[in-house]
Amino acid sequence: MAWYSSGSTNEELVENLWRSNLITTPLTKSAFLKVDRANYAPSDPYADSPQPIGHGATISAPHMHAQAVETLLPFLLPKEGQEEEKAAARSGSSVPNVVGQAGRPRRVLDIGSGSGYLTHVLAELVGDTGVVVGLEHIPALRDLGERNMAKSREGRALLDSGRVRFRVGDGRKGWSEASPGAAQPGVGGEAAPSAAEERGDKKEEAGGWDAIHVGAAAAELHDELVRQLRSPGRMFIPVEAEDGWDQYIWIVDKDEQGNVRKEKSVGVRYVPLTDAPK
Template sequence: MEFEERRKILIDSLKVNGISDRVLDAMMRVPRHFFVPEELQDSAYIDLPLPIGYDQTISAPHMVAIMCELLDISSGMKILEVGSGSGYNAAVMAELVGDKGHIYTVERIPELAYFAEKNIKRAGYKNVTVIQDDGSCGLAEHEPYDRISVTSAAPEVPRPLIEQLATEGIMAIPVGNGEQQLVVVKKDIEGSISYKVWGGVIFVPLIGKYGY
């Protein structure tokens, strides 16, 4: 079975999760097999996280879809991603923001930052910038961000990320050690912060100054 056919079967299976067509269409345009190690390409369109080395994973497709849905991403937005991994989540968000938007994605592990950048370039995305740094501190030079997506679990929501979130911005972040919860953080027009727990998740830990 060809990769594109496998991808369609996967995307069709995600429709039961209440994911919008806009997110699913974006995921349909991203070749996930570009973003996994070569020996795992046959498993690229199974709805599971996969190892990408250095004790890190590429998130399961349903989790990528859910986080994109919670972030309510629109064309033209500027987004910060903490934890590039293999670059897949950044690529999906790049589809959603379009040519007028931009994704800044920060990866702590140099080898994975290189892997993500290589994969993103191979897939043809020009609206993604990969930076190797401590993502728990955010990325102050390009703030504020319309949306922030954190793909590893923090002990609490890092203060720099709250500060770098634009007014009327949204952040999705897993929080907790052991029992983790996906938290949606919103900043209103006056700068007040609200927190809403979406549900239980399992992510690798956020390592860094404001992580573990």
């Protein structure tokens, strides 16, 4: 399916995504407006189409980034963001069904972070105590994401604060990120443990992820990624069909009791989630 949301400026691109109902919530729109795609796309940055960024990778089309953020939004917003969206709903705007433990700092994993664009957008939504980790299997792409983010004052502040971190690893295995040190107080820390956590019911929660975005097509729905979801948590992941050609977005939800629900969504075309080139 083709989309026609291209613009001549970042503002026009985002406005067209909004008019096409590809962005439907005010906070999502605000986050996209704060991140100039020209810092992340090598050419024609405001076209609603994917673009190569080297090393066999691409930056996805803006409408796919919008779909990913809208899908994950209930698991991205901190408590104050939830209140802003409720206020927007009272004024007639669309509001997501926000879930999660109120007050718990958000942790988000962006697998296949590539240019770093979506990593930055996600960071604009998780709040001052949230953490977004961009994971790449190619060191040069990890470095590219960091360089692109450092082009803007806002991006440099996110990197310096530790709220955004780029790492190298095999995205099929997820990622375990240590807590920040004393130089980054309060960033990504945990709220007071619940009674269930004190009993040891959720001993993996501190290192898990409220939301996982995968920006490349997996050969299968990897169990390790599902395991690393917090309860509750959500994953947005393209997965290859059994025919080896078709791909579909899968939405994976884990509820507060740890029960997992998987929903097959739209057909897509992504580069594969695979080994780093030799």
